Amino acid sequence: MLLDAFIADKKKLVEQRLKQLASSSSIPETLGKAIMYSIDAGGKRLRPVLLLAVMETFGCKSEKGLDTACAIEALHTYSLIHDDLPSMDNDDYRRGKLTNHKVFGEAFAILAGDALLTMSFSFIMDDSSLTSDEKVKVAALLSKSAGPLGMVAGQAEDMEAEGAELTADQLQSIHEKKTGQLLQCSVLAGGILSGASDQELKHLKAYAHAIGIAFQIKDDILDVTGDEATIGKPVGSDEANNKTTYPKLFGLEGAKKELTRYIGLAKKELSEIGHDTRVLEQLADYIIARNH
Template sequence: MNIHEYLQDKKHLVDEYLPSFLEQKAIPSHLKEAMLYSLEAGGKRLRPILTLSVLESFGKRAEVGLEAACALEMVHTYSLIHDDLPSMDDDDLRRGKPTNHKMFGEATAILAGDALLTLSFQVIAQSSIYSPDQKVALLSLLAEAAGAEGMVAGQTVDMESENKDLTLEELQFIHERKTGRLLEASVLFGAILANASEADVEQLRSFSRHLGIAFQIQDDILDVMGDPELMGKSAGSDEHNLKSTYPKLLTLGGAKEQLDRHLALSKDNLKMADVDPVILEGIADYIVSRNH
């Protein structure tokens, strides 16, 4: 299997499906334009693809997970819009294009993010495919992953930690929440929709947590040595914002060692789950070797 072709096929599926959730909604035109601007700006779509891939690893049809997968991408997109705001990371570029607030102003950007976040819950709650029990499980997991115990917690501590020297444990606390929780939810969404056993859910949870740390370490490495043209944003933003990173704490070589360690641990957990591991191993390898 060619993992790059697989990822492109699934990305195309998600890209086609995402705008359909806004097309028939009575949304003010300027707000809808801002929502679609960021939602259709591209990106790797790793979170929704993980949901679809986990379903396939259990022998289920990927299409079953499209609504839940797109809800995850809406939450991720909202977080990027808000992350780029002047009061947060103050970025001018995202995926090679002007950030949302540069195009539509801060107020509309904030509201577009808010609208995408709440629409994600609506998509799952109003699904005609998922059972009531599945909806409750998905919504509960998404709220926890995105909220004050998850992504928002990580973002808060990340902002409070600027211009401070963090320990490795403190840095990992931030990234397990800011980045890891939504990746974990992406994997567990697929497990929920596949009606996976409790034992398999726990192995996939551990797989996703190590994968989330590996994802962030590679992000930190790319911020140091990545190609801005490939990344679609300026390199060195972490240093500019006085953030602690894995290369800063461990050196570049030490960060790469930790990257390899967490990749190996993620694959160990995956092998203990009753799934076909080929696709998920391929995605894990892609995450740690990507150049943007």
């Protein structure tokens, strides 16, 4: 299957299931609308697609990982709602739509994020297709990846770094946590649910680390060269917020070379896995080619 068709197929599955899992007539009306507003905003769905791609790479039916994929996407959506708040990045647009707090107000945006964060774990724990051991492993992985040693740590360090002159190592450390941890969680969860060996998980983790850094480098490049209508949010926000970025440290061409280098490292790790990894390789290339 061509990559575009693979992504479209998995996105459709994830979006349908995510809406089912996140909607309930018992949720207060305004809160429910705020939750569904951000779920319906769309997006690349790269994290759940990666999880499902890993499972199929290891010969496992991806349906088994669908609710876990939705859990990771729900948690990612919460992080975007909170990132956009005036007290953090103060963004008015996300994916071409007004941000959650611009529509529902700060209080309901915070609550919608809180709801998505907490319900993500119930998606995993209520999944009857998983064993108790699998539930514990993927829920623990998601908690560590998203918490104060993972994504939240990266968000905190990113805020503290505004206006500071960072080294390349410091910048990488932030993005390994803020962006890389949840991508890594997606890849490793797919490996866990498909019975990958410890050695295979090691290579998957290194692959995910490399594409996580590459993803952020590409984001930094798009903030300089991207088109606002295509990206769905204003460009140049990193410079406006006085943030250190890869183009700022390496220059635009240097950042592009770093992007290519990390994609090469990711593919090298895949070559050590004794399975057909073509879809995972194509997903690495997709990170370079994307325009939003």
